[in-house]
Structure formats: C-alpha cells, structure tokens
Amino acid sequence: MKNPITFEILKESTDSLARVGVIHTPHGDIQTPSFAVVGTKATVKALTSKQLNDINPEVLLANTYHLYLKPGSEILKMAGGLNKFANWSKPTMTDSGGFQVFSLGKAFGKNISKFTDEGGENEENKRMEKAPFATIGEDGVAFRSHIDGSDHFLTPEKSIEIQHNIGADIIIAFDEPTSPNDPIEYQKEALERTHRWAKRCVEYHKSKPNSEFQGLYGVVQGGKFPDLRKESAEYISSLDFDGFAIGGSYNKNDIGAVVNIVNNILPKDKPRHLLGIGEPLDLFDGVEAGCDTFDCVMPTRNARNGSILTKNGKINITNTKYREDFGPLEEDCECETCTTYTRAYIAHLFHSDELLSNTLTSIHNVHFLVNLVRNIRNSILEGSYDSFKKSFISEYSK
Amino acid sequence: MKNPITFEILKESTDSLARVGVIHTPHGDIQTPSFAVVGTKATVKALTSKQLNDINPEVLLANTYHLYLKPGSEILKMAGGLNKFANWSKPTMTDSGGFQVFSLGKAFGKNISKFTDEGGENEENKRMEKAPFATIGEDGVAFRSHIDGSDHFLTPEKSIEIQHNIGADIIIAFDEPTSPNDPIEYQKEALERTHRWAKRCVEYHKSKPNSEFQGLYGVVQGGKFPDLRKESAEYISSLDFDGFAIGGSYNKNDIGAVVNIVNNILPKDKPRHLLGIGEPLDLFDGVEAGCDTFDCVMPTRNARNGSILTKNGKINITNTKYREDFGPLEEDCECETCTTYTRAYIAHLFHSDELLSNTLTSIHNVHFLVNLVRNIRNSILEGSYDSFKKSFISEYSK
Numbered sequence: 108m109k110n111p112i113t114f115e116i117l118k119e120s121t122d123s124l125a126r127v128g129v130i131h132t133p134h135g136d137i138q139t140p141s142f143a144v145v146g147t148k149a150t151v152k153a154l155t156s157k158q159l160n161d162i163n164p165e166v167l168l169a170n171t172y173h174l175y176l177k178p179g180s181e182i183l184k185m186a187g188g189l190n191k192f193a194n195w196s197k198p199t200m201t202d203s204g205g206f207q208v209f210s211l212g213k214a215f216g217k218n219i220s221k222f223t224d225e226g227g228e229n230e231e232n233k234r235m236e237k238a239p240f241a242t243i244g245e246d247g248v249a250f251r252s253h254i255d256g257s258d259h260f261l262t263p264e265k266s267i268e269i270q271h272n273i274g275a276d277i278i279i280a281f282d283e284p285t286s287p288n289d290p291i292e293y294q295k296e297a298l299e300r301t302h303r304w305a306k307r308c309v310e311y312h313k314s315k316p317n318s319e320f321q322g323l324y325g326v327v328q329g330g331k332f333p334d335l336r337k338e339s340a341e342y343i344s345s346l347d348f349d350g351f352a353i354g355g356s357y358n359k360n361d362i363g364a365v366v367n368i369v370n371n372i373l374p375k376d377k378p379r380h381l382l383g384i385g386e387p388l389d390l391f392d393g394v395e396a397g398c399d400t401f402d403c404v405m406p407t408r409n410a411r412n413g414s415i416l417t418k419n420g421k422i423n424i425t426n427t428k429y430r431e432d433f434g435p436l437e438e439d440c441e442c443e444t445c446t447t448y449t450r451a452y453i454a455h456l457f458h459s460d461e462l463l464s465n466t467l468t469s470i471h472n473v474h475f476l477v478n479l480v481r482n483i484r485n486s487i488l489e490g491s492y493d494s495f496k497k498s499f500i501s502e503y504s505k
Numbered sequence: 506m507k508n509p510i511t512f513e514i515l516k517e518s519t520d521s522l523a524r525v526g527v528i529h530t531p532h533g534d535i536q537t538p539s540f541a542v543v544g545t546k547a548t549v550k551a552l553t554s555k556q557l558n559d560i561n562p563e564v565l566l567a568n569t570y571h572l573y574l575k576p577g578s579e580i581l582k583m584a585g586g587l588n589k590f591a592n593w594s595k596p597t598m599t600d601s602g603g604f605q606v607f608s609l610g611k612a613f614g615k616n617i618s619k620f621t622d623e624g625g626e627n628e629e630n631k632r633m634e635k636a637p638f639a640t641i642g643e644d645g646v647a648f649r650s651h652i653d654g655s656d657h658f659l660t661p662e663k664s665i666e667i668q669h670n671i672g673a674d675i676i677i678a679f680d681e682p683t684s685p686n687d688p689i690e691y692q693k694e695a696l697e698r699t700h701r702w703a704k705r706c707v708e709y710h711k712s713k714p715n716s717e718f719q720g721l722y723g724v725v726q727g728g729k730f731p732d733l734r735k736e737s738a739e740y741i742s743s744l745d746f747d748g749f750a751i752g753g754s755y756n757k758n759d760i761g762a763v764v765n766i767v768n769n770i771l772p773k774d775k776p777r778h779l780l781g782i783g784e785p786l787d788l789f790d791g792v793e794a795g796c797d798t799f800d801c802v803m804p805t806r807n808a809r810n811g812s813i814l815t816k817n818g819k820i821n822i823t824n825t826k827y828r829e830d831f832g833p834l835e836e837d838c839e840c841e842t843c844t845t846y847t848r849a850y851i852a853h854l855f856h857s858d859e860l861l862s863n864t865l866t867s868i869h870n871v872h873f874l875v876n877l878v879r880n881i882r883n884s885i886l887e888g889s890y891d892s893f894k895k896s897f898i899s900e901y902s903k
Binding site (some may be wrong): 185193 | 546547548550551552553554555556566575576583584590591592702801805829831841845846847849851852853854856857859861863864881
C-alpha cells in the first residue's frame with residue numbers, strides 16, 4: 108500500500124539538524140520548513156480563503172476538539188471533509204484534541220496541573236491551569252465541554268475516528284500532554300499512557316480505509332526530562348507512523364535542547380512537526396533542531412489585540428503615536444494590508460472597535476510568519492542561513 | 506467656475522418619475538439609480554476595500570458625526586481625505602451628522618422626540634428616542650459625545666468645515682431631522698431652522714476653495730405633511746445646491762407619496778439622494794418617485810445578525826435547518842461568498858462566534874442590494890422595468 112504522506116529531503120545543514128524538504132500529501136506539497144496557519148474551527152480567524160490564498164501558506168492546521176464539539180465531525184464528513192468545508196485546496200492537518208481536552212474541556216476527577224507557557228500569550232495554556240481536574244483512565248479521558256458543559260469521553264480510537272471524518276491530510280495521535288511543573292513521576296505515567304494510546308491509534312488507523320489518504324503522526328512527549336524524551340522518541344519511532352509531532356511541556360529556553368535530543372533519535376526520512384511554537388526566535392531554534400513544520404495561534408491572536416509583527420520587533424498599533432502615522436504597518440512589507448492601508452487607518456479601526464481591524468492585522472501577521480519561515484528555508488537552500496539569521500535577529504531585537 | 510458635481514439624464518420613464526442617469530464627480534461617475542454602500546466610520550463594516558471593489562458599488566457614504574469624534578476630521582485631512590484614508594478610489598459622500606447629533610449624541614436641554622422607523626431595524630433610530638434632550642439654538646446644536654460624554658457644539662458652518670476636511674465628493678447640508686410622531690408645530694419650527702441653516706451652509710461652502718471639488722446637497726425635510734414637504738422642496742430648490750437629499754420622518758407607507766411630492770418640485774437636472782432607505786421594496790418606490798441614489802446600513806447590519814437577503818426574501822442563517830445545508834446562501838448568486846462557501850459553513854461560523862461570519866454575510870448582502878438597484882437601472886434602460894419589478898416582488902414576497 109502506498110504511503111499517503113511521503114517526505115523528501117532536498118538539503119541538509121552541516122552545522123545543525125536543519126533540513127529543507129517537501130512533504131507530499133494528497134492535497135499537494137508542503138515545502139519545508141514551513142509555518143502552518145492555525146484555523147482552529149476550520150477558519151483562520153477573520154480571514155477568507157481568498158485572503159489566505161493570497162498569503163499562500165503551505166498548510167492549514169485545524170483542531171479536532173473544537174470541530175468535534177462544533178459543528179460536529181459528521182458535518183465535516185457530509186461536506187466532503189475539511190478542505191471542502193473551509194474552501195481550502197492545499198494541505199491540511201488536525202491535531203488530536205488531547206491538549207484541548209485537558210485545557211478547555213473541564214476534564215474532572217484527578218487533580219493534575221497542566222502545560223504552562225512562560226511566554227504568557229497562550230490563553231489556552233492559562234485556562235489549562237484553571238481546569239486541573241481530569242478523569243483519565245486507561246481507556247481514555249472523560250471531560251466536560253467548555254461550550255455547554257455536556258459530558259464527553261474521548262479515546263484514542265474515537266480521536267482517530269473524528270479525524271477521519273474531518274479528513275485532513277495529516278492527523279495526529281491522541282496523547283496526554285503534561286506541564287513543565289509536573290513531577291517526574293506523573294510525567295512518566297502520562298508518557299507511558301501516551302505510548303500505549305499511540306499504539307492503539309496506529310492500530311485503529313491502519314485498520315481503516317482512510318489510512319490510504321490520511322497520514323498519521325505520533326506525538327513525542329517527555330517534558331523537560333532528557334531521559335523521558337529519549338524513551339518517548341525511541342518508542343514512538345518504533346511504531347508505524349507517517350511522521351511525528353513534538354509536544355510542548357518544556358521551559359522556553361529548553362526548546363532547542365529538548366527538541367535536538369528527540370530529533371537525533373527520530374528517523375530522518377519522516378517529517379517532524381513542532382506543536383504550538385511560533386515566536387520568530389523560537390522558529391530559528393526549531394529549524395536548527397530539525398523540525399519541518401510549526402503552528403501557533405500567536406500571529407492571529409496577537410493581531411486581534413493590535414500586536415503587530417515587524418522585522419523590527421512587535422509594535423502595538425493601538426499606541427497613541429500611530430494615530431497620525433501614515434506609513435504601512437511594516438516598511439517594505441508586500442502583504443495586502445501594508446500595500447493598501449496606513450498605520451493611522453488601522454489605529455482608527457481599533458479605536459473605533461471596527462471589525463476590519465482583525466482582518467487587516469491578521470493578514471499582516473500571518474504573512475509575516477509564513478514568509479519568515481519561507482525565507483529561512485530559502486536561506487538554507489542558498490547556503491546563507493547564518494547571515495540571514497544574524498541579520499534578522501539583529502533587526503528584530505533592536 | 507465649473508460645478509464639481511454634474512448630472513446627466515440618460516433616460517426617463519414615461520410612467521413615473523424614475524430616471525436613469527450619471528452623476529459626474531471628481532472621483533469618477535456614479536451610474537444612477539444606485540445604492541451607496543455605508544461606511545459610517547470610513548469602513549464598510551468587516552470588508553476590505555479589495556472586497557468592496559469586487560462588489561463594485563458606485564459610491565460610498567461615510568458619516569460626519571462619527572468621523573468628527575473619531576479619529577477627528579483633521580486626521581482625514583492629513584491622510585489626504587476620505588478616499589485615501591479608506592483606500593477607496595471611487596466616488597464618496599458624507600452626510601451632515603445632523604441625524605446622529607440628535608440620535609447618538611446626547612443632545613440636551615430641550616425635550617423633543619425624534620425620528621422613528623417603524624421597520625424597527627435601525628438601532629440609531631431607536632437610540633434617538635432614548636435621547637430626547639437637545640439644546641438647539643439658532644446658531645447650532647450642543648450635544649454630548651456618545652463615546653466619552655464630552656461636550657460639543659455643531660453649527661452649519663462647522664459641519665461643512667468638517668466635511669471639507671473629510672473631503673468627500675458629495676457633502677450634505679446640516680439639518681434638524683424630526684420624527685413622524687412630532688406635532689406639526691414643532692416640525693414646522695425645525696423645518697424653518699433647517700432652511701435658515703441650509704442657506705448658511707451654502708454661503709459658507711461657496712466661500713471656500715473646497716467648493717471647486719466637493720458638491721453640496723441640500724436636505725428637504727417636512728415629515729409626513731405634504732404642505733411642509735412642498736414648502737421645503739421649493740425653498741431648498743431656490744438655493745445654490747449641487748443636488749438634494751430627502752430626509753426621512755414619514756411612516757413607511759408614505760415614502761412613495763411624500764417623495765413624489767418633493768421630486769415633482771425639485772429641479773430635474775440635479776441628482777437626488779434618498780437618505781437611509783434600503784429595504785428592497787422601498788427601493789423600487791424610491792426609484793419610481795424619482796430618486797437617484799440611496800443608502801442604508803441594513804445590508805451590513807442584517808448580515809452581522811445572520812439575516813441574509815435573497816431573491817426569495819430574507820433568511821436567517823443561524824436557523825438550525827441550515828447546519829446541514831451545503832448550498833450557497835443564495836442560489837445563482839455570483840458574489841465571492843456564494844461562489845465559495847456553503848450555508849452549513851456560514852451557520853457554523855455563527856454558532857462558533859467566528860469573526861469571518863460578518864465578512865462573508867456582509868459581502869453577500871451588500872452585493873445583493875448594489876446589484877438589485879443596478880438591475881433596476883438596467884431594466885429601465887431596456888424598457889423592462891415593470892416586468893422586472895413584478896418578477897422580483899413575486900419571488901421576494903413568496
């Protein structure tokens with residue numbers, strides 16, 4: 108049987124684990140490294156698919172938990188899958204919903220603290236800390252919907268079934284994420300359960316016809332502990348996955364080190380996705396540590412708060428000084444927003460609570476991150492990665 | 506001195522006052538009859554100028570009161586005017602702000618009841634009834650900002666000065682609107698003040714260089730009283746205006762009759778704008794009564810509430826039955842929304858509180874109304890108006 112997802116390496120760095128490649132999927136190729144745009148509920152917030160096509164990201168990542176609760180994965184199946192539902196013709200991914208079950212879903216019964224992001228920008232992480240009750244059994248997780256309080260039970264098999272209904276090119280095994288603050292005993296317990304669930308995900312997936320056109324990624328966890336990360340990378344590598352996702356649960360400064368350990372073990376010939384990472388400087392670390400794709404809600408979430416990514420660092424467009432600034436959000440940027448609107452206009456939209464603010468700033472921020480990773484890719488291909496990185500960081504951190 | 510606004514009649518109906526024409530403005534031609542899209546705060550809510558260009562309305566109408574308070578008309582002047590600020594290259598209009606001063610601005614000191622819309626869809630009208638205090642003097646109106654409670658004083662001259670800063674092709678004289686419920690004594694008093702203010706607007710406007718590239722419309726008021734409407738149309742016609750706007754303050758059923766009286770008096774060779782009217786059936790009445798342009802917030806406001814204009818009447822897309830409906834919002838519609846998204850997807854966006862819902866439904870509703878009036882125009886040119894109207898109403902009212 109032909110693999111639905113194949114990975115081709117075009118160039119490898121001699122200084123790091125960085126590589127340039129192509130992931131071939133049923134909906135076309137993903138040129139890697141690349142930044143996956145997040146469309147949690149099958150919509151990149153405030154953007155039409157036409158606007159998204161103009162920005163031209165390689166891949167869109169939607170969320171299993173959210174789509175399972177609303178509109179229900181059967182609706183996506185009836186629509187002909189995520190691509191048709193969201194009017195998006197290029198490759199797609201869904202995560203497993205594990206993270207959201209523990210963070211948004213008011214899982215109950217067992218007192219566990221969860222995943223934190225020291226960056227402080229991820230509201231889901233913050234909520235995770237506020238929902239410290241989960242009933243985790245060997246079979247799966249009982250949780251309560253964050254929308255209507257209804258009770259649900261998600262198992263590895265159920266998560267894959269939902270992801271089959273949604274129909275993304277790349278789907279992700281159901282896992283149990285932890286927090287960097289969790290004690291090693293719990294982290295080890297969660298990791299071993301994640302491994303047993305991984306095996307069940309592979310078995311269920313491979314038994315279904317969808318495995319012919321949807322690739323399944325296994326999730327490597329293990330927190331900040333090198334031994335657990337090694338154990339996880341080795342075990343997950345031993346299963347018949349089409350690629351790998353690396354879960355969070357480390358402190359920001361550990362990303363490079365932890366991910367390096369993992370990617371030195373994972374097989375080189377399969378693609379690797381780094382979950383939930385999108386800060387510009389972290390993306391350089393992730394690429395150097397051998398990751399191929401990335402996703403993060405940061406660009407669109409920041410956009411809606413007026414926080415704009417520019418080559419000179421973030422600016423907040425709601426600041427009074429931009430009221431009379433008739434330049435673009437970012438000098439020389441080629442996105443639709445920067446080529447047509449001024450800072451003064453966008454500041455006015457924010458001060459007047461106008462919906463268009465969300466669209467214009469999201470276009471820019473998504474364009475910025477997609478093109479940052481695309482430029483990283485090109486610099487590796489051209490052999491100019493080091494100077495590109497140095498120059499970017501020097502301007503960005505000024 | 507050349508007139509900034511000229512009007513050319515291409516065809517006149519033999520059965521009614523309807524006419525097809527072209528208003529020539531500094532930013533290009535307005536093919537009439539046409540529906541002016543409302544961009545109250547220099548933004549058609551939730552739409553980029555690119556999306557608006559695709560819909561291709563003839564003219565955009567912004568609001569003097571709102572832009573005066575935020576961002577301030579000096580900002581628009583610094584930007585190079587409304588067109589540059591909002592990135593809109595085609596013709597523009599601003600209303601005088603009179604209506605909003607009395608409705609949104611908490612004008613104070615004199616107990617007057619104001620403008621009501623029996624259609625019930627205009628929130629500004631509803632607010633007007635809740636803000637029954639105004640200090641109206643011969644010189645102008647004192648009011649309080651609805652945003653921060655700050656005190657302001659608007660005179661006819663000040664309104665024109667603000668509209669000069671904003672820089673629209675067509676600007677409107679400052680008037681005192683009334684409610685259909687007001688007694689005739691007060692309506693008469695308000696009308697006479699509106700007339701004295703109209704004269705001051707013309708004098709101030711003509712004394713400024715902006716009158717070379719901005720055309721000024723006078724406002725005909727008079728409520729539901731034929732005698733007052735006649736008096737107003739005669740007086741306003743006698744002043745050196747470039748066109749006319751007809752103010753509301755009648756019951757819905759009176760629109761045709763009242764506007765007919767007015768347009769039988771107004772000079773034929775100048776354009777006529779019917780303020781705040783946008784319901785499909787009312788647009789037919791307005792065209793037959795001899796109006797050339799129309800504006801209304803209805804299409805975008807309805808859109809944001811999920812109320813969709815279709816040739817078979819309005820539907821509410823949040824209705825449960827649309828969850829599994831994979832057809833377009835409106836069969837055979839050629840707008841971006843209908844050619845790319847399904848009812849099921851848009852229903853999902855509403856049920857999930859996703860911002861994109863506003864954009865997609867606004868694209869459709871604005872496209873619907875702009876093209877309805879464009880089709881009315883074409884049917885008059887082709888001599889098929891009666892059958893077009895009959896067929897539209899029969900489908901729409903089914």
